[in-house]
Amino acid sequence: MPDRIMAHMVAFYPDRESSIEVARALIDGGCNYLEVQFPFSDPTADGAYIQKACMRALEKGFKVHLGFSLISRIRKCSSIPIFIMGYANTVFFHGVEIFLKKCVFSKVQGLIIPDLPPGYDEGIFALGKKAGLKIIPVIAPSIKDDRLDEVMSRDPEYVYAVLRKGITGAYTEIGEDNISFLKKVGAYGVKILAGFGISEKKQVRSLSPHVHASVVGTAFIKEIMNNHRLNPYKVITGKMRGLL
Amino acid sequence: MERLYNDFFGCFGGKYVAEILRTPLDELKHEWLEAMKSKDFKGELDILLTEFAGRPTPLMYAENATKAAGGAKIYIKLEGLANTGAHKINNVLGQALLAKRMGKSRIIAETGAGQHGFATAAVCAKLGLECRVYMGEIDIKRQRPNVFWMELFGAEVEPVRGGAGTLKDAVNEALRDWSSSFETTHYLLGSALGPSPYPDMVREFQSVVGREVECEIKRRDLKVEALIACVGGGSNAIGFFYPFLNKKAPRLIGVEAGGTGNDPGEHASRMSGEGRPGIVHGYKSLFLLDDDGQVGSTHSISAGLDYPGIGPQLAYLGQTKRIEFTKISDSEALDAVQLFSKKEGIIFALESAHAGAEAIKFAESLSPEKSIIVNMSGRGDKDLFILAGILDKNRWYSFLEEEVKGNAG
Numbered sequence: 068m069p070d071r072i073m074a075h076m077v078a079f080y081p082d083r084e085s086s087i088e089v090a091r092a093l094i095d096g097g098c099n100y101l102e103v104q105f106p107f108s109d110p111t112a113d114g115a116y117i118q119k120a121c122m123r124a125l126e127k128g129f130k131v132h133l134g135f136s137l138i139s140r141i142r143k144c145s146s147i148p149i150f151i152m153g154y155a156n157t158v159f160f161h162g163v164e165i166f167l168k169k170c171v172f173s174k175v176q177g178l179i180i181p182d183l184p185p186g187y188d189e190g191i192f193a194l195g196k197k198a199g200l201k202i203i204p205v206i207a208p209s210i211k212d213d214r215l216d217e218v219m220s221r222d223p224e225y226v227y228a229v230l231r232k233g234i235t236g237a238y239t240e241i242g243e244d245n246i247s248f249l250k251k252v253g254a255y256g257v258k259i260l261a262g263f264g265i266s267e268k269k270q271v272r273s274l275s276p277h278v279h280a281s282v283v284g285t286a287f288i289k290e291i292m293n294n295h296r297l298n299p300y301k302v303i304t305g306k307m308r309g310l311l
Numbered sequence: 312m313e314r315l316y317n318d319f320f321g322c323f324g325g326k327y328v329a330e331i332l333r334t335p336l337d338e339l340k341h342e343w344l345e346a347m348k349s350k351d352f353k354g355e356l357d358i359l360l361t362e363f364a365g366r367p368t369p370l371m372y373a374e375n376a377t378k379a380a381g382g383a384k385i386y387i388k389l390e391g392l393a394n395t396g397a398h399k400i401n402n403v404l405g406q407a408l409l410a411k412r413m414g415k416s417r418i419i420a421e422t423g424a425g426q427h428g429f430a431t432a433a434v435c436a437k438l439g440l441e442c443r444v445y446m447g448e449i450d451i452k453r454q455r456p457n458v459f460w461m462e463l464f465g466a467e468v469e470p471v472r473g474g475a476g477t478l479k480d481a482v483n484e485a486l487r488d489w490s491s492s493f494e495t496t497h498y499l500l501g502s503a504l505g506p507s508p509y510p511d512m513v514r515e516f517q518s519v520v521g522r523e524v525e526c527e528i529k530r531r532d533l534k535v536e537a538l539i540a541c542v543g544g545g546s547n548a549i550g551f552f553y554p555f556l557n558k559k560a561p562r563l564i565g566v567e568a569g570g571t572g573n574d575p576g577e578h579a580s581r582m583s584g585e586g587r588p589g590i591v592h593g594y595k596s597l598f599l600l601d602d603d604g605q606v607g608s609t610h611s612i613s614a615g616l617d618y619p620g621i622g623p624q625l626a627y628l629g630q631t632k633r634i635e636f637t638k639i640s641d642s643e644a645l646d647a648v649q650l651f652s653k654k655e656g657i658i659f660a661l662e663s664a665h666a667g668a669e670a671i672k673f674a675e676s677l678s679p680e681k682s683i684i685v686n687m688s689g690r691g692d693k694d695l696f697i698l699a700g701i702l703d704k705n706r707w708y709s710f711l712e713e714e715v716k717g718n719a720g
């Protein structure tokens with residue numbers, strides 16, 4: 068399978084306008100999907116880099132309705148599939164149905180909300196289906212077989228497979244364990260988006276035969292943080308091209 | 312609601328966590344429910360509660376405070392006399408024994424006031440478990456003595472710099488640790504909140520407080536009008552109230568942190584303030600949130616009440632009106648610490664002093680044949696620096712200067 072990448076970014080990081088530049092850079096650099104994280108004050112599944120980016124984005128004035136406007140602006144210059152990643156409270160607080168309506172309105176393809184897993188999902192899977200949105204369950208290698216069956220019974224088009232324990236950030240060595248996990252999940256016939264700790268082309272290459280796309284996130288944030296004097300567009304197109 | 316495991320309390324509770332944490336939570340629920348059926352487990356826990364924690368804790372008639380208030384008789388449940396200085400030890404012993412049963416060798420915990428961390432570090436020392444405690448950097452500053460004690464017990468105290476630097480951020484960091492360490496590690500959560508089974512499990516382990524009180528009420532034939540407890544996450548309150556939840560009486564009163572005012576960021580009153588439904592830290596409950604759903608900032612003079620959420624069962628019982636909520640300001644809590652010190656010779660922890668202050672107010676409004684019981688969830692040793700810095704500022708600061716110079720002796 069070809070090397071495909073879902074590129075992750077944080078809305079309003081490093082600030083509103085620069086995050087549009089980051090989105091353009093990721094798209095121009097050749098990513099296949101865009102995952103836009105809506106920052107939350109308490110991102111418990113994220114490592115130090117994404118935490119910092121979220122804090123910064125909130126300081127820069129991120130609000131949920133401005134996040135949707137940002138997506139509409141990205142939409143104007145590209146037809147790339149866009150997914151929103153966020154935390155349960157962001158969706159729940161604004162009201163699940165209202166949030167989903169706004170997704171449809173801004174032409175978002177779907178949602179990744181790790182702390183609304185099937186069974187504790189506030190109806191997001193059923194309502195998402197009705198609204199024509201793809202709600203992407205997040206699964207981890209420690210998942211028990213019967214639980215995996217339960218998640219897959221929601222009949223998702225995509226699943227987000229976390230490649231290891233822990234939180235976003237630290238490097239993941241792709242090994243036999245990952246591959247057998249991906250094969251097990253792949254047997255259900257879903258499109259697998261695999262991520263956590265992917266920062267190099269080498270990893271993308273090893274994943275490609277087993278997944279629909281690799282997800283890269285922290286690596287881009289790190290690039291922006293480490294090169295904050297440089298134009299983010301240049302830095303990010305460079306990093307993105309280097310992955311393919 | 313006599314069941315051990317409820318998951319939801321009305322619409323609050325649940326297990327809103329990323330899939331990675333589902334496996335250890337399911338395991339925890341299973342092992343906990345098995346342990347609760349085991350005579351050995353209960354026997355071992357009872358011995359530790361008696362010999363190590365010093366249970367039962369006394370129920371003291373506060374005669375002088377009663378006179379000062381001039382109303383109902385005030386009784387104080389002296390939970391602060393338990394080893395490590397607060398009710399936290401009850402839950403810690405239960406969960407630590409459970410962790411051993413599950414074959415975990417490492418414990419992680421969050422702490423605000425440091426009392427839960429203190430109890431966890433002590434129990435880990437006693438039971439031979441490795442221990443790491445997450446604590447916000449602001450809390451480390453204001454509860455420094457407890458940091459020293461935790462380290463003396465051999466625990467590693469990890470400062471949490473992100474966010475507000477308080478209890479909520481310590482919970483975030485503990486959850487992050489656990490999502491990569493659960494195979495060897497138990498997350499020993501310190502209040503009746505978080506994803507299920509924690510709210511149910513913590514309540515059960517804390518219910519020893521209420522059961523002792525119930526026995527004493529019967530033995531002394533007290534006519535109890537109300538039970539009063541402070542509410543951070545809610546563990547001392549739910550444990551204290553537990554035997555009475557399904558009865559009509561006595562009245563159950565939860566006291567939140569009124570802080571310095573009613574504006575956002577000045578208090579931590581979710582029930583008597585403007586808590587809104589939310590999903591944070593793996594559970595659905597009422598939280599202090601801003602207008603866009605971000606977790607709001609909080610303030611309390613007591614680190615242990617300085618938290619934006621409330622345990623789901625308490626939120627539910629507040630909705631059904633079984634528990635009444637009220638709030639006490641920073642300065643009222645300070646006054647209560649002084650009153651009980653001068654009148655009764657006991658030092659309330661600043662958290663518990665919120666309940667103490669409410670007890671005085673409440674007693675005033677009742678006639679003398681009635682009684683009320685207030686839970687002194689902890690004692691105030693840990694608050695030495697805060698209290699002395701406010702109540703005896705000049706002499707305390709010059710003492711500290713001398714201490715730093717090495718002249719203090």
Ligand SMILES: Cc1ncc(COP(=O)(O)O)c(C=O)c1O
Binds near residue numbers: 548616
């Ligand atoms: C003495 C004392 N009381 C009360 C609390 C608040 O916690 P909870 O509401 O779980 O009892 C704390 C928390 O640190 C505490 O140390």
